Amino acid sequence: MTTRIQEAPASAVETRLLGCVRQKLEFRSGNEAAALAARDIGFHVMGYFPITPSTEVAENLSKMRADGQHEIVMIAGDGEHGAAGICYGAALGGGRVLNATSSQGLLYALEQLPVQAGTRVPMVLNIAARAISGPLDIRGDHSDIYYALNTGWIMLCARDPQAVYDLNFAAVKIGEHRDVRLPVLVAYDGFITSHQKRRIQVFDDPEAIRSFLGKRPDFPSPLDTEHPATFGPYMNDPDLINNKVQLSQAMEAARRVIPEVLAELEKMTGRVYPVLDGYRMDDADAAVVLLNSAAETAKETADGLRDKGAKVGVLSPNVLRPFPAEEFRQALRRVKIATIGDRADSYGAGGGNLSLEVRAAIQIDPQNHTRVVSRVYGLGGKDFYAVDAEQFFGQALEAAATGRVAEPFAYHGANPGRPDTRPPKGLPPIRAEEVRGMAHVQRDEATGRLKVELEPLWKMTEVPNRIGPGHGACPGCGAFPTLHQIYNVLEGDVVVLFQTGCAMVVTTGYPSTAHRINYIHNLFQNGAATLSGLVEMYHERVRRGELPASKDITFVMISGDGGMDIGMGPAIGAANRNHRMMILEYDNQGYMNTGAQLSYSTPFGHRTSTSEVGASLPGKRYHHKDTAQIFAACHLPYVFTASEGFPEDLMRKVAKAQYYAKNEGLVYGKILSYCPLNWRTADDAAQPVLQAAIDSCFFPLYEIEHGHTALTYDPDATGRRHPVTDWLKLMGKTRHLLNPANAGIVQGIQAEADRRWARIKAMHEHPLL
C-alpha cells in the first residue's frame, strides 16, 4: 500500500497557480462554494430537504437556476429520508446526483446510506456538520458525521470554503472510479465553514473541470431496458458477507484512488490535499490531532509554541473513510504524545471516534510508542479558540515531559454549572379551572353533528394565556393569534406537543419557556407518534387507577405545514389508529423557521428561497397539497380548515375538535396563518391578505364531521368572491405573478382554486358527502 504524508500549505487557499487552469478569486462561504462546485460540475439532479446550516446549498442553487446559471433538476423531498431516496433513484438512472444536509437530516436519511453504498451507487452528499439532538442545538459539531462512519460512504473533510469547492470535484471523480463506485460525502463545519466567507479560487471556465471529470461511466442502470437487471435483490447468507467483502475492497481501492485524484486536482488548481494533513510534524515530540476548522486554529497556536522552542505539530485528516491509518502510524512514529480532540463523543468508549481510531491504528505498530490524550471539545458549536488549542498542546507537552498521562479521557470546556442557582421562574402555570366555559358544545341529536355556542369575543380577553408574553416571533406573526384563539376555547387540562418550526423555536430557549402548560417537543417529524404514545399511556394509567380519571386531559399537537410534509407518515399513522388527540397545523405556506423554503403547502408559482424567481424560473412548479382532504380520507371524526383571520369560525371548530378528540378520536385542523416576514407583507396586513385568500376560494373554510362536508363560509353566497389576482397582488412573494409573462401561472392557480372549490361545494351540497 502506498502512503502519502505531506506538509500541507499553511492555508488551503494558498495556491501555486503556475501551469494550472484559469481561476478567479471570489469571496464565498462553504455553502456557496458547494453550490458553485455543483453548478460547475453540472449535476443532473439534486434531491434535498432544508436543514440549518446546509440549507443554503439548495437555496443558492435555486437562485442560480432561476437566473439560468445551471440546469440541475432540483427536487425538494418530503424529508431527508425521501430526499435520499430521490438521490438513490436518480443515481441509479445513470446521471450525477447531489444532496446536502446536516444533523437530524443526516440521521433521518441514514437508513438509506448503507443501501446506496452497499449497492455501489456513486453520488455526492455535502454535510454542513451540526450537533444532533437532543436537546436541539443548531450549531456545529461532528456528532452527525460520525454516524456516517459505518455506512460504506467515502468521507472527505473540508476545512474551509476552498476545500469545500475543490473536494466536491474530487468526490465525483473518486466515487465514479470503476474500482471504487461508491457514494462520497464532503463534510465541513456548520456555520464556521458553511457560513463564513473566505477568498476562494473558482474555475473560470467549467469546461476545464468537466473534462477533468469526464463523462460519468456507465454502471448498470434500470434505464437500460436492453439489459434488464435486478437492483437490490433479497440476499442472505452466504452471499451477503461476500457482498460486504466487495464493499470493503472498494474502500481499499479508494485508498489508492483518492491520492491519485487529489494529485490530478493539484495539477489543475495548485492546491494540495494530502490524505493526512501534517503541519510542522517533521520533528514534533507532541501533536494535536483535530478534524476540520479547529485544526487551522491549532496550526496558528503551534506556530507560537514553535517560536518558544516547543516541538509541536498538528495532524488533521482530509479523508476520514477510508481511515488513513497507515498515514497516522507514520506521522506519529516519533511523536511522544498526541492530544486527540473529538467534536463528538462515542459515549462510554473513552473517546470520540477519531481518538479511538487513531489509537487502534497505532497499537498495531510495534515501532509506535505514542501516548494518547483523548478530549471531547466544541460540542453544540462551542468555540475552539487558540487558548483551547494551547491547553491541548499543554496537556501533550506535560505528558511528554512527565511520561504520564494524568487524565486519558475528559471533556474539554464543560462546566458543572451552579447548583446553588435556579433559572428564574416563568409565569405561574395555568390551572384547568381558569379556562372553562368559553364554548358550549352540544350534540344535535337530529343530525348527529355538534352545535357550538361561543362566548362573545370580548370575553375571551379574560382567559389567561397558556402562552406567556416574551416569545421571539416576528412582529405581526400569525402563529400567535392562531395559538391564542385555539387556547381561548380549549377547556381544562391541556398537554401540548409542538413539532419543530417557528412556533416551537420562538417559545422555548433553555432555560426559558413561554409555555404555561405541559409542553413536549420531539423534533420535526415524529410528534404525532410521540403524542399518540402519551395519549395511550394516559388512558392505560387511568384504567389501572394510577392516574385520576377526573383530570380529563386534552392532547394537542401543533405543527407547521412543513411538519406535515416530513411528519406526514407518523400523522397518518396516528390518524389511522384514531387516538384521542388533535393535530392542528398552522399553515404559513413554507418552512419559515429555516428561511422560507418551499413546503408542499406552498402554492403554485409562489416565491420561496427554494422556488426562486428569475428569468428562467417563475416560483414553485406545482400546486399546494390538500392536507385536509388527505386526512378526510382517513375517515376521522372531525376535520376542519380555518384561519386566524376568522376567529369565531376557528374557535367554534376548535371547541368541536376538543369534544371529538376527547370522546371519539383523532381530529385534524389546517389553519391558514399569516407570515409577514416571508410573505413579504406589512406586519399589520394579516386581515386583508387572509380575507383575500379565502374570498378567492384559494383556501375554503369548511369542516367534515363524520364524513359530512359543510362549508362554513361561502364567498359566492355573500357576493365576496374575487379572482385570485386580488389575493396575489397583496404579497411580495407573488408580485412577479402580476407580470403578464406569468399569466399562465395565474390561470393555473385560478383553475386549481376553482376546481377544488367546486368539489368542496359539491360535497357540501351532497347529503352523503
Ligand SMILES: Cc1ncc(C[n+]2csc(CCOP(=O)(O)OP(=O)(O)O)c2C)c(N)n1
Ligand atoms: C429531520 C429534520 N429535517 C429538517 C429540519 C430543519 N427544519 C426545522 S424546522 C423546519 C421548517 C419548519 O417548517 P414548518 O413546519 O412549516 O413551520 P414554520 O417554521 O413555517 O413555522 C425545518 C426545515 C429538522 N429540524 N429536522
Ligand code: SF4
Ligand atoms: S418567520 Fe413568519 S411564521 Fe416565523 S416567526 Fe416570523 S412571521 Fe412568524
Ligand SMILES: [Mg+2]
Ligand atoms: Mg410553515
